[in-house]
Ligand SMILES: *[C@@H]1O[C@H](CO)[C@@H](O)[C@H](O)[C@H]1NC(C)=O
Ligand SMILES: *[C@@H]1O[C@H](CO)[C@@H](O)[C@H](O)[C@H]1NC(C)=O
C-alpha cells in the first residue's frame with residue numbers, strides 16, 4: 312500500500328484522523344480468489360492466474376491484449392482491487408477495470424488507466440454510463456507512481472451514490488439524482504471486467520500522438536487482492552442482500568468530502584462538468600449539484 316499523498320499545511324489537521332481511519336479500513340482487505348471468481352475471456356495464455364489464485368496478470372503484445380470477467384453478477388457492491396500498472400514506456404497501453412451490465416439498457420462504472428512514456432504521468436480515467444448514456448468523464452493524475460507497487464482502486468456502488476477511490480481517498484462521487492430525472496444504475500446487475508489493450512491510434516497517450524513502442528512488448532499488468540466481501544450478488548433473479556445490509560445506506564462524511572476536494576483540486580485534469588465547448592446547450596443538470 313502506498314503512503315497517503317503529502318498534505319498541505321492547512322489540511323494537515325483534518326487529514327491525520329482521516330488517514331488513520333482509512334488505513335484501518337483498508338488494511339482489512341481479504342484476499343479473494345481469481346481462480347474461483349473470474350473467467351479469462353480473451354487473449355489465451357496472455358492472461359495468467361498465479362500463486363493459487365491470488366494474483367492475475369494480463370499481457371499485451373503486438374498481436375493481442377487480454378481480459379477477464381467476474382463469474383458473479385452484482386447489483387451494488389463495494390469492490391476493491393489492487394493493481395500494479397505497466398512500467399517503463401507504456402505509451403498507448405490502456406488498462407481497464409470496470410463494472411458493466413450487458414443488457415438492453417447499458418450501465419457502466421469505469422476505471423481506466425492510460426499509459427505514458429517512461430517518467431510521464433499515467434491518466435486515471437473515470438466514467439459513469441446510465442441507460443446507454445455516458446459523456447461523464449473525469450480524469451486525474453495520481454499522487455504516486457502506480458507502476459512500482461500495488462495500489463487499491465475501489466468502487467463503492469450503493470443505492471445512494473457511486474464513489475471511486477484510490478488507496479482509500481475518494482476521487483469522484485456520482486450521486487443518485489433520480490429525483491431530478493437523471494438515471495441511476497440500480498436496476499441491472501453488472502459483472503466486473505478487466506483488460507489490457509492497445510489504443511495508440513486515436514486517443515490513449517497525449518490524444519494518440521505518442522505511439523506504442525512494440526519492441527518493449529510484452530506489456531504486463533498485475534491484479535491482486537480482489538475483495539467483494541461487501542457486495543450484493545445477483546443470482547437467479549434475487550439478491551444476496553436485504554434491508555439489514557448496512558453499507559447500502561453508507562453516507563459520505565465531512566472528512567471524506569474534504570479528502571475528495573483535495574484530490575479534485577490538486578489532481579483532476581479533466582471534468583466534463585467544466586467542458587462548456589462539449590455541451591453548448593448547457594452543462595448536464597448533475598453538474599450544478601457538486
Ligand atoms: C510481433 O512481435 C514479434 C516478436 O517480437 C515479431 O517477431 C513480429 O514480427 C511482430 N509482428 C508484427 C506484425 O509486428
Ligand atoms: C453480452 O451478451 C451477448 C449476448 O447475450 C454476448 O454475445 C456477449 O458476448 C456479451 N458481452 C460480454 C462482454 O459479456
Ligand SMILES: *[C@@H]1O[C@H](CO)[C@@H](O)[C@H](O)[C@H]1NC(C)=O
Nearest residue numbers: 425427431432434515516517
Ligand atoms: C503523458 O505525459 C504528458 C506530458 O507530461 C501529459 O501531457 C499527458 O497528460 C500524460 N498522460 C497521457 C495518458 O497522455
Ligand SMILES: *[C@@H]1O[C@H](CO)[C@@H](O)[C@H](O)[C@H]1NC(C)=O
Nearest residue numbers: 400522523524525526527528
Ligand atoms: C523503442 O524501444 C527500443 C528498446 O527500448 C529503443 O531502442 C527504441 O529507440 C525505441 N523506439 C522509439 C521510437 O522510441
Ligand SMILES: *[C@@H]1O[C@H](CO)[C@@H](O)[C@H](O)[C@H]1NC(C)=O
Nearest residue numbers: 544545546547548549550551
Ligand atoms: C432459479 O429459480 C428457479 C425458479 O425459482 C428454480 O427452479 C431454479 O432451480 C433456480 N436455479 C438455481 C441455480 O438456483
Ligand SMILES: *[C@@H]1O[C@H](CO)[C@@H](O)[C@H](O)[C@H]1NC(C)=O
Nearest residue numbers: 550551552553554555556557
Ligand atoms: C439478510 O442477509 C443476511 C446476510 O446475508 C442474512 O444473514 C440474513 O439471514 C438475511 N435476512 C433475511 C430476513 O433474509
